[in-house]
Structures are given as structure tokens and as C-alpha cells.
Amino acid sequence: MVLIILNHxxxxxxxxxxxAICPSSPQRxxxxxxxxxxxxxxxxxGPTNTLWYKDFSFTGGRSANASxxxxxxxxxPTVRYFPLSDGPENCYNINGVPNGHYSVRIFFALxxxxxxxxxxxxxxxxxxxxxxxxxxxWSTEDEESFAEALVFVSNGSVSTCFHSTGHxxxxxxxLEILQVDDKAYYFGPLWGEGLILRTVKRVSCGNENPEYxxxxxxxxxxxxxxxxxxxxxxQYSDKILSTVNSIKQASVSPNYYPEKLYHTAxxxxxxxxxxxxxxxxxxxxxxxxxxxxxxxxSAITGEGQRVFDILINGDTVFNxxxxxxxxxxxNTALVxxxxxxxxxxTLTVTIHPTEGNHSIINAIEVFEVIPVESKTLAQEVKALxxxxxxxxxxxxxxxxxxxxxxxxxxxxxxxxxxxxxxSKWVIDxxxxxxxxxxxxxxxxxxxxxxxxxxxxxxxxxLGAIPSSxxxxxxxxxxxxxxxxxxxxxxxxLGSLTSLEILNLNSNMLSGRVPAALGGRLLHRASFNFTTxxxxxxxxxxxxCGPHLSIGATIGIVxxxxxxxxxxxxxxxxxxxxxxxxxxxxxxxxxxxPYAKARTHFVRDVQMNRHHHHHHGxxxxxxxxxxxxxxxxx
Numbered sequence: 342m343v344l345i346i347l348n349h350x351x352x353x354x355x356x357x358x359x360x361a362i363c364p365s366s367p368q369r370x371x372x373x374x375x376x377x378x379x380x381x382x383x384x385x386x387g388p389t390n391t392l393w394y395k396d397f398s399f400t401g402g403r404s405a406n407a408s409x410x411x412x413x414x415x416x417x418p419t420v421r422y423f424p425l426s427d428g429p430e431n432c433y434n435i436n437g438v439p440n441g442h443y444s445v446r447i448f449f450a451l452x453x454x455x456x457x458x459x460x461x462x463x464x465x466x467x468x469x470x471x472x473x474x475x476x477x478x479w480s481t482e483d484e485e486s487f488a489e490a491l492v493f494v495s496n497g498s499v500s501t502c503f504h505s506t507g508h509x510x511x512x513x514x515x516l517e518i519l520q521v522d523d524k525a526y527y528f529g530p531l532w533g534e535g536l537i538l539r540t541v542k543r544v545s546c547g548n549e550n551p552e553y554x555x556x557x558x559x560x561x562x563x564x565x566x567x568x569x570x571x572x573x574x575x576q577y578s579d580k581i582l583s584t585v586n587s588i589k590q591a592s593v594s595p596n597y598y599p600e601k602l603y604h605t606a607x608x609x610x611x612x613x614x615x616x617x618x619x620x621x622x623x624x625x626x627x628x629x630x631x632x633x634x635x636x637x638x639s640a641i642t643g644e645g646q647r648v649f650d651i652l653i654n655g656d657t658v659f660n661x662x663x664x665x666x667x668x669x670x671x672n673t674a675l676v677x678x679x680x681x682x683x684x685x686x687t688l689t690v691t692i693h694p695t696e697g698n699h700s701i702i703n704a705i706e707v708f709e710v711i712p713v714e715s716k717t718l719a720q721e722v723k724a725l726x727x728x729x730x731x732x733x734x735x736x737x738x739x740x741x742x743x744x745x746x747x748x749x750x751x752x753x754x755x756x757x758x759x760x761x762x763x764s765k766w767v768i769d770x771x772x773x774x775x776x777x778x779x780x781x782x783x784x785x786x787x788x789x790x791x792x793x794x795x796x797x798x799x800x801x802x803l804g805a806i807p808s809s810x811x812x813x814x815x816x817x818x819x820x821x822x823x824x825x826x827x828x829x830x831x832x833x834l835g836s837l838t839s840l841e842i843l844n845l846n847s848n849m850l851s852g853r854v855p856a857a858l859g860g861r862l863l864h865r866a867s868f869n870f871t872t873x874x875x876x877x878x879x880x881x882x883x884x885c886g887p888h889l890s891i892g893a894t895i896g897i898v899x900x901x902x903x904x905x906x907x908x909x910x911x912x913x914x915x916x917x918x919x920x921x922x923x924x925x926x927x928x929x930x931x932x933x934p935y936a937k938a939r940t941h942f943v944r945d946v947q948m949n950r951h952h953h954h955h956h957g958x959x960x961x962x963x964x965x966x967x968x969x970x971x972x973x974x
Contacts, residue, residue, distance in 0.1 A: 371521065371562050372438065372443075374516075374518040375391065375392065375393045375517050376393065376396060376398075376435075376515060376516045377395065377417045378421040378514055379420045380419050381404070384417060386417065387416075389556075391415070393417060398435050399432070399433050400432045401427040402421045402431055403422055404421055405419065405452045405512075406418065406419060406452070407420040407450040407452070408452065409450050409514065410451060410486050411486045414515075417514055420514050423503055423505070425737075426737055427737070427739070429739050429750065430502055430504050430739045430740075430741045431741055432503070433500070438494050438518060440494050441493070442493055442494075442523045442524075442525055444489060444518075444519045445467050445491075445517070446487055446517040446519070447465060447487060447501060447513060448486060448514040448515045450512055451480060451512060460477070461475070461509025462474075462477060463508070463509070464750065465502070465503060466502045467492055467499070467502075468492055469714050469747060470537055470714045470746065471749055483551065484542070484569050488539070488540075489539070489540040491521065492537050493534040495534065499518050500742060502742040519561075519564045519565055521563065521595075522562055522595035524594070526538055526596060527595065535712060535713050537711040538708040538709070538710060539711055540707075541622060542569070542707045544571040544704060545704050546572075546606055547583060547605030548605050549572055551567065553567050557600075559598070559601075568704070571618075573607070574617060578614045579610060581606075581607060581608075582608045583606075587600070588637075588674055589670070589674065590669075590674045591674040598674065602703060602704050603635035603703050603704075605703065606634075608700065609699040609700040612694055614694075614699070615694075615700060617692075618689065619687055619688070620688055621686060621687055622686060622707075622709070624683065626683060628680070628681060628688060628710065629680040629710055630679050630690060630705070630707055631676060632651065632690070633702070634662075634668075634675040635668070635675065637703075641665070641671065643665060644666040645666075646665070647663065647665075647698040648663050649661075649662050649695055650693045651693075652690075652691040653679060653688070654683065654685070654687075654688060655689070656681075658679045658681070659679070680710065714748065715764055715766060716745075717757070717765060717766040718760070718766065721768050721788060721790075722743065723788070724785050724788035725744055725752075727785050728782075731780045731782065732778040740752050740753075744766075744768060745757035745768075746766065755770070757769065758791065767791040769791050771789070771795045772796045774798045775800065782807055782821075782826075786807060786813075787809035787812045787813060790814075792813050793816060793839075794818040795810075795818065796820045798820045798821065799823045804827070805826065806826050806845075808831035810834060811833025811837060815839055816839060817839050817840060818840075818841065819837075819842070820844040822869065825848065825849055826845070826849065830850060830852070830855055830858070830876075834857075834858060835855045840866060843866070843869070844869045845868075845869065845870055846873065848872075849873065851875025854878045
């Protein structure tokens with residue numbers, strides 16, 4: 342019994358020591374959403390058995406078979422493509438995404454149909470900010486078959502949109518939304534929610550094959566990055582160096598680089614040679630460069646044995662870099678970051694040896710730093726969506742995503758203006774004339790408080806003119822002509838003191854033109870009320886009858902209603918009496934022969950009785966005469 346207790350105590354002590362060394366609980370898994378575009382069922386892909394959800398949350402487009410352009414893209418069989426007839430802007434709006442920091446990656450492919458243009462060119466935006474324009478030839482370049490960006494999510498949703506440029510229909514193979522550490526790729530005080538980091542290039546030096554973090558056995562908090570292989574800088578100035586030793590300080594917060602990233606490197610072939618890497622970039626942009634080092638050369642064992650400078654576009658950004666000194670030991674990861682402005686079209690990273698030994702580098706990452714575009718005021722976006730449904734906008738107009746951003750792709754028929762007070766975009770113009778609209782104008786159009794111009798002429802819009810239009814105080818132009826608006830002109834329009842042009846002609850309006858509008862005609866305003874048969878009250882229109890108070894109008898309506906009811910009741914009574922008379926006549930006509938025979942019979946009986954009566958009287962008279970008074974007495 343004592344031995345058993347001691348054994349239990351030893352187990353408890355070992356468990357306590359284990360918990361002291363190891364974390365008490367594993368870190369939660371990051372949020373991950375992967376969508377197989379165009380798929381009608383969930384898909385799992387090898388060799389990692391990755392789950393891709395079936396297609397959802399798209400605004401339009403069609404499903405089709407995919408023709409994958411590169412072996413690095415996910416092995417998925419379908420795409421969603423967006424024909425221009427469905428609108429110039431189409432989006433995926435993914436809700437239910439926890440607020441945080443995310444890597445958003447979109448893979449492209451071709452539609453596997455012979456009559457489709459082989460290589461569509463289009464723009465991509467994330468959360469209203471344009472991040473990528475597909476270049477010509479993208480379908481033949483592995484690293485151009487996808488777009489990737491680090492973004493912050495603060496409203497529980499991620500919107501990714503595809504903007505047609507007139508060069509084929511955008512075709513999307515897959516969409517990934519992968520959570521990363523909140524401080525991932527922090528580069529200084531300017532870093533934050535106002536910036537997006539778009540991946541320009543990510544290379545693993547000395548590696549022969551393309552790899553993902555998942556292939557490297559990387560931590561999922563790294564966002565499953567793609568690493569392109571780079572086995573030489575050219576001109577026979579370098580060679581590949583590799584190791585199987587464990588690398589310290591690799592997969593740590595906040596970037597969680599996979600350890601295997603540091604198992605290979607490129608090293609210069611002599612002590613005087615630079616390692617120089619050049620890529621094409623867009624000019625006048627800011628770029629954040631991340632450089633990875635680990636001293637994996639067994640010949641370098643101490644400080645001072647390998648020292649070099651780092652230059653970007655010829656400017657020295659790091660002096661006298663000693664990997665062992667900065668990292669603490671050999672086989673230990675060292676990451677250096679520098680964010681620079683680039684005016685030209687190329688970005689060159691140079692490793693220049695300064696003392697005694699060769700240059701070395703393990704990996705390079707380059708991000709474009711993109712300022713987040715201010716979005717459109719939320720209440721105005723909602724008002725436009727209601728308007729879209731109420732007017733039955735055709736698909737070709739699109740109206741998906743944000744109305745005003747990216748600025749390169751505003752909605753058709755929308756004019757935008759930046760509002761300094763709210764630091765948001767607002768709608769100041771609405772031009773949807775001759776678009777074949779057939780719905781009605783909703784009351785919440787008044788939520789577009791910054792409108793200066795509305796042109797809905799030449800459509801087939803029905804119903805009343807909303808009185809709420811009178812609250813858009815800055816409205817200068819209102820053109821509702823050539824529609825089917827009915828009812829009266831709202832009195833509230835008279836309060837639009839900035840109104841200069843009002844076209845309500847060629848509708849079905851009736852009643853008196855508000856006096857305030859009529860008075861404005863004397864102040865050089867251009868108003869048109871013609872071709873409305875029921876309008877009256879201003880020069881050029883019929884004269885209105887005497888103005889009645891509301892009470893008098895109600896009284897007239899009541900009297901007319903009562904008279905109508907009495908007339909109906911009178912007609913019903915007359916109709917019933919008429920039916921009774923007709924019924925009686927029909928009965929009389931049916932019984933006429935019988936009645937005539939009965940009449941003759943009665944008359945004959947009466948005549949016969951009359952004859953016998955006279956005959957009896959004569960007989961008695963004679964008897965009395967013959968027998969004398971005795972009989973009479």
C-alpha cells in the first residue's frame with residue numbers, strides 16, 4: 342500500500358513538472374475559410390486533405406469547369422466567372438469573420454470552354470481598396486496566378502470584388518481568408534488598420550521547388566504563405582548552401598516563419614561578390630522588404646567572420662550586419678525589415694560583403710504598402726441598395742461592393758464626393774436616365790442627404806413622388822420627366838431653396854402645383870410641369886377650381902358617398918319590385934286558360950239559378966191567383 346501511494350506521488354510530481362514546462366493549453370486555431378468557386382459541394386484536396394467549402398456569398402456570375410494555369414494553384418475543378426452582362430463589378434461578401442488580421446488570397450484560372458477569351462484581364466479589390474491588376478501573360482507565370490494581401494477586419498465581414506476592364510470575364514478559382522497574428526508584419530509606427538500589405542514577391546533562396554507553409558510544416562498562424570524557389574541570382578556569382586540542423590527562433594510570434602525556410606541559402610562564390618536581387622514594381626509606391634538570414638555555414642562559428650552591408654536601390658539601409666552577433670548564435674533565425682519609397686520601376690536588394698567572407702541570404706519578402714481607401718458612408722450605401730431593389734436595376738449595372746471605391750471603379754450612374762467631416766465618401770449625383778427602370782421611388786432616398794442632382798428621366802417609374810425628397814436641402818437638379826409618376830406634387834418640394842431645375846413633365850400628376858414652387862418661377866428657376874393632364878395652378882396650366890378646406894373636402898366626400906349608397910339601395914329596391922311584377926305576369930300568363938273556363942262555368946251556373954228562380958215565382962203567382970186569398974194568407 343505504501344509503494345502504491347509513493348508511485349502515485351511520483352506520477353503527480355512528473356505531471357506537475359510536465360505542465361510547468363509545457364503550455365497549460367494549446368493556442369486556439371486561427372479562423373480559416375476556403376471557398377472552391379463554382380463548386381456545388383465541399384471539396385477536399387491532397388496531399389494535405391484541405392477542406393474547401395462549396396461556392397457561396399457571391400453577387401452574380403456563372404459556374405464553369407476550370408482550366409488551371411499552374412501546378413501551384415489548388416487542384417480544384419471549377420471556377421466562377423463574371424460576364425459583363427452581370428455588371429462590371431462582382432463580389433464575394435463573406436460574413437461571420439471574427440475581427441482581426443487576415444491573409445486574403447484569390448487564385449485565378451481560365452474557363453474551360455473553347456469560345457472564351459483565353460486570358461481575361463481585370464482588377465481586384467479587398468474591402469474597397471484595389472490591390473491588384475492582372476498583367477498580360479499572368480496565366481503563364483506561377484506567381485501571377487494569385488493575389489494576396491494582409492488586411493484588418495473590423496466589421497465582421499470581408500468583401501472581395503472583381504472589376505471588369507473590358508478584356509474578358511473575370512474567372513476565380515478559389516478564395517482563402519486565413520487569420521494571422523494581430524501584429525503580423527509589424528514594421529513601425531505607420532503600420533496599422535489604415536494600411537494593406539500586398540504580397541509582391543516571396544522567395545526561398547536555394548530551394549529547388551515552390552512550397553507553402555503547410556508543405557514546410559509551418560504553423561497555421563503564418564497564413565500558409567507561398568514561397569517561390571530561387572536557386573541563383575545569376576552570373577554564376579552564387580551557390581546553394583543547405584543544412585539539416587535545427588533552426589532556433591524561427592516559428593515564433595508574430596510571423597511564425599517555418600523552420601525549413603532557413604535550411605537553404607544562397608552564398609556568394611567569392612568574398613568580393615555581391616548578391617543582388619531585382620524585381621519589377623509599380624513606381625511611386627512604398628514597399629516593405631523583409632530579409633531572412635541564418636548562419637548555416639559550418640565554417641562560420643563566431644562573430645566577425647561574416648559581415649556585410651544591405652542596400653536597397655543603391656542606398657545602404659543596414660551597415661555591418663553580423664548574423665551571429667545579431668541573432669546570438671549560428672543556426673538561429675534573423676529577420677530584418679526596411680520600408681522604403683520607390684520612385685522607379687525596379688527594386689533591387691544587394692548584399693555587399695565588407696569583411697573577409699561571402700554574402701548569404703535565406704529568403705526575401707516584398708510587400709507593397711497600400712493605404713486603405715475610405716469607404717462610402719454606411720447609411721448611403723444602404724439607401725442605394727434599397728433604391729437598387731425598388732427600381733429593379735438591370736444586372737448590367739452591377740451595383741455590387743462599395744459605390745465609390747475603389748476610385749477606379751465607381752458604380753454606374755453614381756457621382757461621389759469626399760466628405761471631410763466624416764472622412765467618408767458620399768453620393769452627390771444620381772444619373773439613371775433611360776435605363777429601362779420600372780419600379781418605384783422609395784421614401785428612404787432621403788438618406789442620400791448629399792445629393793445635388795437626381796436624373797431618373799425616360800424610364801417607367803410608377804407611384805407617387807416621395808415627399809421625403811424635400812429634406813435633401815442641397816438638391817439643385819431634379820428630373821423625373823417621362824415616367825408614370827401619379828398623385829400630387831409634394832408640398833415639401835417647395836422647401837428646396839437650392840432647386841434650379843425641376844422637370845416633372847410627361848407624367849400622370851394631378852392637383853395644384855405647390856405655391857412655393859410657383860413662386861420660384863420668378864427667380865430664374867427652370868421648371869417644367871407640362872403634359873400632366875391633372876395639374877393646374879400656374880401659368881401654362883389650367884386654372885384650378887376654388888380652394889376647399891380639408892373639412893369641406895371631407896364633407897363633400899361624405900355626401901357623395903352617402904348619395905352613392907342611397908342610389909345603390911334605390912336601384913336594388915326598384916330591381917326587386919320589377920322582378921315581382923314580372924313574376925306575377927308570368928304566373929297569370931300560365932294560368933289564363935283555366936281561369937277563362939272557370940269564369941264561363943260560374944256564369945252558366947248563375948244564369949241557370951236565375952232562370953229557375955223566375956220560373957218558381959211565376960208558378961206561385963199562378964197558384965195564388967187560382968186559390969184565392971186563403972192561400973195567400
